[in-house]
Amino acid sequence: MKAIVNGALVTPDAVLFGKTLLFDERIEAIADARDPLPAGVETVDARGGCVLPGFVDLHVHGGGGYDFLDPDPGAIDAILRLHAAHGTTALFATTLTCPDEILYDGVERLAAAIGRGRPENGSDLLGIHLEGPWLSPSNVGAQAVKGERTPTKRVLDRLFALSGGRISRIDAAPELSAGIDLLAAFAKERGILLSIAHSAANAETALAAYEKGFTHITHLYCSTTTEHKEGQTVHAGIVEAAYLEDGITVELIGDGKHIPRETMLLCFKIKGADKVALVTDAMRAAGTDATTSILGEKKTGTPVVVEDGVAKLPDRSSFAGSVATMDVCFKTALRYGVPLCDAARSCTLTPARIAGVSARKGSLEVGRDADILLFDGNFGLQGVFIGGDRIR
Ligand SMILES: [Zn+2]
Structure with a gap:
């Protein structure tokens, strides 16, 4: 058993002082710091x-030089290690729109990786997230969507079978x-x-889609709509729908590039930290110092440049994913003025609830699993435990 002493514990409802966090693979107890520790406990000073x-x-699409769709044998584990070192103890692997065969192969490899379990020093891979390919060609961002593609039973059945039931989000x-x-x-x-x-x-x-089961919005404000004119009629957009319907949850790219400060604060003000998840939407250049990279699978993806801490299409017409890790998203929210408990919740409990893994x-x-982060006074990441193992 291990015990973290001399730290301020950020729990869902409050920051607790004067407490000791005791854990093995799971969190065993939150004890009063004045209580004697059980015999044989290894203490960690926060x-x-x-x-x-x-x-x-x-x-998250990738990091450390790899995309989750890359066929390289070590790609998935390398991405999981990169993000774990930056405090992400659990993640969902996101696939980008790509040719069908690459998607099928990628989903099969990801399913196998989930089956193998967490790699040494890597994050828990909890599921597969298909970002497309059924996206709008008119609001595509940097995704390589050529014409509408309609979901069919044949393709959905094949993807789900290849994933061994591990597709958790579409x-x-x-x-x-x-x-x-x-x-x-389906x-x-x-x-x-x-x-x-x-x-x-x-x-x-x-809102009609919400009634059909679309309860979440992918990177709100990025490739979504706001109030606009269709012909001679004014319509509200996806952003207004998300604010109007309390049942909708949203995610914001927290890299400090995609979402300006006022927009992030507005979103937290209206939706509350229970409904806002911060995500990286990280592409392969996350955690590297590359200045050029590829969005998507390495052979069929789109060449991009990386400058000012974000990936862009070479003509600078669109961002092409972030190069952030979750420690950056957390610090960005704090820097923007989101209160500590809310910033923490949006990087931890809220995404866990949205994904159905908060138990x-x-x-x-x-x-709960002993997935624990230690920060210094400037919110620099000092330690990472996953399932009770110290990996950083
Ligand atoms: Zn994405």
Whole structure:
């Protein structure tokens, strides 16, 4: 058993002082610091810094030079190690729109990696997140969508079978054709989270999609809509729908580049930290000093440049994913003025709840996995425990 002493414990409801966090693979107890420790306990001194649950990233494509769709044998583990070293103790692997065969192969490899279990010094890979390919060609961002593609039963069945049931989330543009009803029914039957992404929908369409089961919005403000004119009629957009409907959860790219300060604060003010998850949406250059990179799988992806801490299409017409890690997202929220407990919640418990894993992940509570982060007084990451093992 280990014990973290002399730290401020950031729990879902309060910052606790004068407490000791006792854990093995799971959190065993939160004890009064004046109580004697059980015999044989290894103590870790937090030196007065904050102690947080491990970050949970709902949306990540890669890092450390690799994309989750790369065929290289070591790619998945390398990405999991890179993000773990930056405090992400659990994540969902996101696939980008790409040729069908690359998606099929990628999903199969990811399923195998989930089956193998957490690699040494790596994050827990909890599920597969399909970002597309059923996205709107008119709000595509940097994704390589060529014409609408409609979800069909054949493709959905094949993807789900290859994933061994590990697909936990599907993103789509709900304004696309009849295939969306089929997708909604497919996801509902299997407990898959549906999210509105890269969409040109207006608020009416987004709210109708919510009724069909699209309860989440992928990177709000990025490839989503706000109030706009269609012909001579003014419509509200996806952003207004997200604010109007309390049941909708959202994610924001927290790299400090995609979302300005006022927008992040507005989103927290309206939705509350319970409904806002911060994500990296990290691409392969995250955690490297590359100045050029590839968005998506290495042979079929899109060449991009990396400058000013963000990936961009070479003509600078669009951002092409972030190069952030979750420690950057957490610090960005704090720098923007989000209160500590809210910033922590949006990087931990809120994403865990959205993904349906909060019984194990996302909070410093007895019985949860011992995924624990130690920070210094400037919120620099000093230590990472995953399942009780110190990996940094
Ligand atoms: Zn993405």
